[in-house]
Amino acid sequence: MEFQLTDDQAMVQKTARDFATLEVLPKAAEIDRDHRFPKELVARMAELGFLGIAVPEAYGGGGMDVVSYVIAMEEISRACASTGVIMSVNNSLVCDPINRFGTEAQKQEWLTPLAAGKKLGCFALSEPEAGSDAAAQRTTAVKQPDGSWIISGTKNWITNGPVADVCVLFTMNDRAAGHKGITAFILPMDTPGVRCGSPDDKLGIRGSKSSQIFLDDVRLPDSLLLGEVGGGFKIAMSTLDGGRIGIAAQALGIARAALEDALAYSQTRKTFGKAINQHQAIAFKLADMATEIDAARLLTLRAAWLKDHKLPYGKEAAMAKLYASDVANKAAREGIQIFGGNGYVTEYPAERHFRDAKITEIYEGTSEIQRLVIANYLTKGA
Template identity: 50%
Template sequence: MEFALTEDHEMIRDSAREFADRVLRPNAARWDAEEKFPTEAIQEAAEAGFLGLTVPEEYGGAGMGNLHASILLEEINAACASVGVTISVHMSLMCSMLAKHGTELLKKKYLPTLADGSVLGAYCLTEPQAGSDAAAVRTTAVKVDGGYKLNGTKAWITTGEQAGLFVVYAVTDPEAKKGAGMTAFLVEKSYDGLEVGKKELKLGIRASSTTEILLNDVFVPDENIVGEINQGFKIALDTLDGGRIGIGSQAVGIHRACLEASTKYAAEREQFGKPINRFQAIAFKLADMATELDAARLLVQRAAWLRDTGQPSTKACSMAKLFASMACNRAAQDAVQIHGGAGYTKEFPVERYYRDARITEIYEGATDVQRIVISRNL
């Protein structure tokens, strides 16, 4: 069993850390306060090859795997979770999905522009009435000459405002049992009838755009079907396994930022004549944060390795996402507590980490959904 990173892993880590320190960390608080999508930062990330990391080389990407992506995403999210989730969704829910399930025609048409970042991808599964119950999708796709007409509303779409390409899950066989009649379609933003709806005002990851996507008689050609007709739900679930590695990596990154900020503050802040890290109550919080960080990282990287090696990984992905997100939220709460009143102000980044951490237990499968998945795979 080998725990050391390879030279490629270290190169990705160091490159991402340099980018995070130079571009993201100095600006993350401002982007959050302004709820401003960091277009320039995403463009620079694309130029560095981050957006095409998991795209096969023949389509313009780096041809790397989930473990490389996890290492990159930890570094990005330790500085800015909004940029982190934008890159994660683009890589795991669009690029990796298309590379695995798309036809050669679709891969040649779309992967090069996704890899170079000239087009951002978004994942449209959730609907107002279909959240944790993802099979309850009501968006319809009706067969017409040469393709399908899509109608419906998608909700909570990350990068909905900026994305140029959407994978949309719609019901193609309304007579089939729940979830069995769903198909995945690639839908360009330019298609007539597609509109960006309401933008959500959020607690955290505020520099990441989250919107509705409205589909009104959107014509999608037959060639833009991903996988087979009526097999979309299987693709959606398989894709979410990879997405959970991405969000687990996000949780690890936020958690690490909480620990680093708390360790620094506890060494500098003095009360009763000594640094507060010399009080057992504070020292034990730091010890628990550090231990759970290592455990979360190991779970996430194991899940990534299993998926990269083609082994069954659904249970491992859910375990990683479950533990990492819960540990991240505990770390964020303790980070604010260690900072005391200062942690409740915007002068210190832990208040942003606290807000950003909360979503990791909600999106790409809420905490109790992960428990359901795990229990069914025991």
């Protein structure tokens, strides 16, 4: 077992840390306050190769491993959780399924610009009546005599939706077949009949734009089918397994931000004649935060390593997301406590971390769903 980063991974970490510290962090408060999509940071992530890190270079990606993706995600989310999720969706939820299930022609046409950051992607599985119960899809896809498909329905909460060029879309083509009736498509967002609702007004990750997507008799050629007819559920679930590693890394970044900001504050704020980190109650909080963050990082890197080695990783990814999101929420809550009254106002970053942390327990499977996934693996003896 090896706990040291390779030279390549260390280089990714340095590049991501420099970018996050020098370019992302100075803008994070403003992005949050103004609910601003950080277009210029997305362009820089494209230049740095962060929008398709683990995609082969032949398809426009960075040709790196999933461990490198985790490392970069943590650094960028430490500076700005909104920028982190924009990156995570493009890598995990869009490039990854097209890389694994797309035809050669689809990879050339769609994966290559997505991985290079020339296009931005979104992933549309959730619907008003299908969140945790993803198999309850109501968006219909009906095959036409000429071989094309007509798609109608509504998708909910789609991260990057309002700013995306391409969508990995899930539909129901045979409701009687249950989850085996789900079919995936690559949807160009400028296809006639596609419309995004107003951006969601969110508690946190306010720089990330999400919205409903309305699909009104959208016609797609059969060449945009992703995988097989009826194979969409498998694509969605396996994609979310990988996505959870990315969200665990986002949670790690938020937790680290909460710790680092609280630690710095605790060294300068004085009460009763000494810095508050000299009070054991505060010092122990910081010690617990640091220990739990390390444990969450190890779980996350283990899941990434398993994926890199083509070993089963579904249970480990669910454990990483479950634990890291819990750690992020706890660290953010304790961070506010360490800041005292200053933790409760927008002048300091602690309240932003608290608002940003919450989403990591909700999207790509709530914490309850992660527990169900883990328990199912245990029942199967895995």
